[in-house]
Every structure is written in C-alpha cells, then in structure tokens.
Amino acid sequence: MNCTRIGLRYYYSTSPFNQRTLLFKNAPKVDDALQVFDEMLQRQPPPSIFQFTQLISVIVKMKQYSTALKLFKQMRLMGVPVSIPTMNISINCYCRLNQVAYGFALLATLFKQGFSPSLATYSTLIHGLVLADRVFEAVELFKKLLRDKLCDPDQVMYGTVINGLCKVGHTSKAIELLTFMESGSCKPCVEQYSVVIDSLCKDKMVDHALELFAKMTGKGVLADVITYNSLIHGLCNFGRETEAAKMLRNMEEEGVSPTVATFNILVNSFCKQGSVKDAELAVQEMVRRGLCPNVITYSALIDGYCLRGEIDEAEKVLNGMTEKDLAPNIITYNSLINGYCKKKQIDKARHLFQEIQDKGLIPDVITYNSMLQGLFESGNPAAARELFNEMQAKGQAPNIYTYRILLHGMCKNSQCSDALALFRSVESKELMVVTNAGSLTWLWICLTNFY
DNA sequence: CTAGGGTTAG
Incomplete structure (x- = not known):
C-alpha cells in the first residue's frame, strides 16, 4: 500500500x-x-x-x-x-499522553471560545484522571457534575467512573454504582457489567463474577466477547480450566466468536502450566480460524519456552515473529533476558540488553530486575550495583522487587553493612508507603538472615 | 464508520 x-x-x-x-x-x-x-x-x-x-x-x-x-x-x-468533536479528540489525546492538565486547559479554552462541553468532553476528562491514577479526583469531578446538574450522565460516563473505582480496587463501590444505575433510568449495558465482572475476577472472586454474569444475562443484557474473555481469563487464572473450556463453548453457542485476545488468554494459560505444546496448538487453531497472532501471542509463547528453560525454542519464536514484521517490544525481550539470566547465560543477557537499547527500546524496571538478579547470581555484584545506579540515572524507579534482589544479592556477597545502609535509605525514601507490610517484613527477614 | 467507556503477554 x-x-x-x-x-x-x-x-x-x-x-x-x-x-x-x-x-x-x-x-x-x-x-x-x-x-x-x-x-x-x-x-x-x-x-x-x-x-x-x-x-x-x-x-x-x-x-x-x-x-x-x-x-x-x-x-x-x-x-x-474548531468544533466540539475536535476539541474532544484533542483533550483525549492529551489524556492519553498523560497530560490531563492540558486537557483541562483545553476545557478552559473551550469555555472562553463560547463552546459548551458535551458529555463526551466530561467523560474524556474523567477518563483522563483515571488514566493518571487520580481516581479520587475523577470521582469528585463526576459528583460535581451531578451536584451542579452540569450534565446528565450516560452509560459511558457511569462506566468510566465504575472502571476508575475498579482500578483502585474499590470493586464494592463500583458495584454500588452499578446497582444505582440498575435502579435508575440509565440502565447499565454490557460494558459496565463487564468492567465489574473483570474486576471481580482480578480480585480472585470468580464466583461472584459468575453470579454477576448470570444476573446480567438474566436482565436480558447479552454478554459480548470481552465479557467472556474476562471470565475465561479469571477461570484459567485459578486453575478452573474445565469451566473455562465450558465458557468458551457457551460463548460460541451464543454466537460470540473468540478473538485474538481470547486465544491469547488460552495460549498464556497453557504456557503458565508449562505445556507450550498445547499453547502452540491453540495458536494453530486461531490461525485456522483466520485470526492473526499478535505481539502478545508470540510474547506469551516466548515466555512459556523461557520458563521451561528452552531458550532455543524461544529464540525461534522471536525470529518467527520478526519475519512476520511484528516488532517485539520490551515485554517480549524481558522474557528472554530473564530466561538467559535464569540459565546463567549472563553474557547473552547483557548482549541482548545492549541490543534492544541500540534499537531504541527503553528497559523498564522489570528488565533491570532480571539483569540485576542475573549479575548477582553470576557473581558480579559490582556490575549489579553499577546497573542499579544506571537505572536510576535513566529515570527507572526501583520497586520493591529491585530492593529485594539488591538486599539479597548484597547479603550473599558479604556486603551486609551496605545492605543495611540501602535498607535505611529505602526506609528514608518512605518506600514502604507504596509497598506493603509483607514486603517490608521480607526485607527484615532477608537482613536478619544474613547479618 | 467526525468525539468519550470494558478484555489478552513480562
């Protein structure tokens, strides 16, 4: 073309x-x-x-x-x-670029030019706040719109708020809002139900999700492929493959065709169980149905092979996807780098680590964590500590796993006083605020075991 | 099918 x-x-x-x-x-x-x-x-x-x-x-x-x-x-x-739709698209673009403040600035411009925001304008801004992890403000904006009667929310706006609540783990609040919709004139549709069903699955409450699914269909709201994907994903995640298979059959009987995402869920589930052969069969089936495997499909396969230590096979998959003009991303490479590190092939890991940066990919905290662990385990704590400095210099914030790897690595390499100093610095950075008590306890156990 | 929402990989 x-x-x-x-x-x-x-x-x-x-x-x-x-x-x-x-x-x-x-x-x-x-x-x-x-x-x-x-x-x-x-x-x-x-x-x-x-x-x-x-x-x-x-x-x-x-x-x-x-x-x-x-x-x-x-x-x-x-x-x-300009028009309201162009303004809305612009606001959405700023929100997607994590610049919700510019979105609100555009809202001000819009008012100044005598336009009236539409429902979409407000929904976009609420979604922008959710994307920026500012769910509290998103909910406040929603409440203000209702309180001041600035608009009459529709299903999309409710759905955006419900999604925000789910995102921060307030699934029960989301259910309250969903119930509120059911009682009012703006009835929930499949999108709002799906958000909550997905969130329940992720909260490990798959049975509650199934109940909500039954309630939804009981009200005559038809499940679509995304609803089914969430449920199949939830069932697979908790070892309920038989029910997942039943759900898959059920969805096809209802005339809902699986998509690439559906198959990817299956591929990933097989890979996690260690049966990459079944995952490959699932890929064959998706191709037979005219669906095109994407980066997620191949990345799941690569990870599956790496988990089994079959790096050669993982490399073959990588070559295969490149031949199909699919660009591997950082997640794809992270699996390989992790695979090399786990197999003590630190030189290959370092080489790939350099190669992807030459390609313009930015290593993330997971890349660094794999590399750090690999370097410690290959007996090179000095290189690990150098890389730890490098990641921070490049703006990648260490997470609790990074510190766990560092503390463990330092302690094992007779650098306990350094480990303790690091722990103190973690404490002073108040990292515990963003971690949890369990991880913090682990840090202490790690230190006391080796000190 | 000129604008806003939900699913899949490390």
Whole structure:
C-alpha cells in the first residue's frame, strides 16, 4: 500500500471517504494518513471540518496522539474552524499522553471560545484522571457534575467512573454504582457489567463474577466477547480450566466468536502450566480460524519456552515473529533476558540488553530486575550495583522487587553493612508507603538472615 | 464508520 493509492481513493472514490478505507482495507501506515492530510490541506475549496476530524480520528485509533495534536494545530493555523468533536479528540489525546492538565486547559479554552462541553468532553476528562491514577479526583469531578446538574450522565460516563473505582480496587463501590444505575433510568449495558465482572475476577472472586454474569444475562443484557474473555481469563487464572473450556463453548453457542485476545488468554494459560505444546496448538487453531497472532501471542509463547528453560525454542519464536514484521517490544525481550539470566547465560543477557537499547527500546524496571538478579547470581555484584545506579540515572524507579534482589544479592556477597545502609535509605525514601507490610517484613527477614 | 467507556503477554 502506498500513499498515492489512499490519496486517489480519497479523490476519486464514488463511495464516501470513511475510516475503514484507511484503517482496515489496506492496513496503511501513519505516513499514508499524513499524506492524505497534506492533500486535504491543499485542496480548494478546503474539505469540511467533518472530513478533517474523520481523518484525525483514524490517526488517534493508531494511537499516534502527538501526531493528531500536531495536525489539529496545523488545521488551526490554516484557519479551519474548531468544533466540539475536535476539541474532544484533542483533550483525549492529551489524556492519553498523560497530560490531563492540558486537557483541562483545553476545557478552559473551550469555555472562553463560547463552546459548551458535551458529555463526551466530561467523560474524556474523567477518563483522563483515571488514566493518571487520580481516581479520587475523577470521582469528585463526576459528583460535581451531578451536584451542579452540569450534565446528565450516560452509560459511558457511569462506566468510566465504575472502571476508575475498579482500578483502585474499590470493586464494592463500583458495584454500588452499578446497582444505582440498575435502579435508575440509565440502565447499565454490557460494558459496565463487564468492567465489574473483570474486576471481580482480578480480585480472585470468580464466583461472584459468575453470579454477576448470570444476573446480567438474566436482565436480558447479552454478554459480548470481552465479557467472556474476562471470565475465561479469571477461570484459567485459578486453575478452573474445565469451566473455562465450558465458557468458551457457551460463548460460541451464543454466537460470540473468540478473538485474538481470547486465544491469547488460552495460549498464556497453557504456557503458565508449562505445556507450550498445547499453547502452540491453540495458536494453530486461531490461525485456522483466520485470526492473526499478535505481539502478545508470540510474547506469551516466548515466555512459556523461557520458563521451561528452552531458550532455543524461544529464540525461534522471536525470529518467527520478526519475519512476520511484528516488532517485539520490551515485554517480549524481558522474557528472554530473564530466561538467559535464569540459565546463567549472563553474557547473552547483557548482549541482548545492549541490543534492544541500540534499537531504541527503553528497559523498564522489570528488565533491570532480571539483569540485576542475573549479575548477582553470576557473581558480579559490582556490575549489579553499577546497573542499579544506571537505572536510576535513566529515570527507572526501583520497586520493591529491585530492593529485594539488591538486599539479597548484597547479603550473599558479604556486603551486609551496605545492605543495611540501602535498607535505611529505602526506609528514608518512605518506600514502604507504596509497598506493603509483607514486603517490608521480607526485607527484615532477608537482613536478619544474613547479618 | 467526525468525539468519550470494558478484555489478552513480562
């Protein structure tokens, strides 16, 4: 696919230009959409704001939020008028870029220009606060909107708040809000139920999730693939594979087809059980059904092989995905790096660690944790401590596992006084506030065992 | 199918 073809399709197609043209038909790249944008800017008379918005929403769906914002800026400079939808998309972009403050700044601009925010504007901002882990403020904003009667919340807005509550572990509060919806005129639909069902599964309350699922379907709300995915995931996670299989059959009987995500849940579950062969069969089945394995599929397989110590097989999968033009990401590589470290192949781990950075990937705290453990276990505490400094210099905050690895490594290498000093510094950083009592106890046990 | 919400990997 090249840009010209999209451009031509845009100019000469008799059917109206739409998202699917750009998004799905020819799987074009962002550059193609940008080319269309440039052509649109040069057209006389200029296309409507509607058409610009359509195109930019394609770019947003490709998760190119900064690009989308740049295009809006360019449009403004070219004198294309703004509208509530364009403002909403911009606010959403800022929120996705973790800059919810800019989102609120845009809300102020919007008021100044005499626009009235829509429900979508407010829902986007509430979601932005949730994305920024500011759920308390999200709930406060929602309450303020209700209190001041600034809007009449719809299912999406309720759902956004319910999701926020679930995200911070307040599933029971989320259930209260869901029940409130049931009692009112804005009845919950499958999205709101699914959020809570998923949260219950993650809270290890799979039976409660199943009960809510039964209640939902009892009210005539049909489960969709995401509802089923959450339940299958929950059942698999707690060793209830037979029920998961039953759920899978049930969903197909209901006419809901499994997606890549559904199969990925199965692939991952097989891998965690150590039966990568079954995982491979699941991948074959998804391909047979015309579904295309994605980065998550291959990463799960790689991790599965690494867990079994079959690094060669993991490397084969990595090569296979690269051949299919799928770019491995940091999660993919973390499995391999961890696999090398666990097999005491620290040189291979270090090499890969360097290689991915040369490719422009940013190691995260999990990468560093694997490397640190590998370095200690290969008898190189000095390199480990150097890497610990490096990770902080590069802005990767150590977590409780990092400290656990360091304390353990130092103690084992007769550096107990250093370990104690490190522990004191952890204490002074008040890391315990963000950890839990269990981890803190572990630190003490680790120290007292070796001191 | 011009704007906002829910599922999958380390």
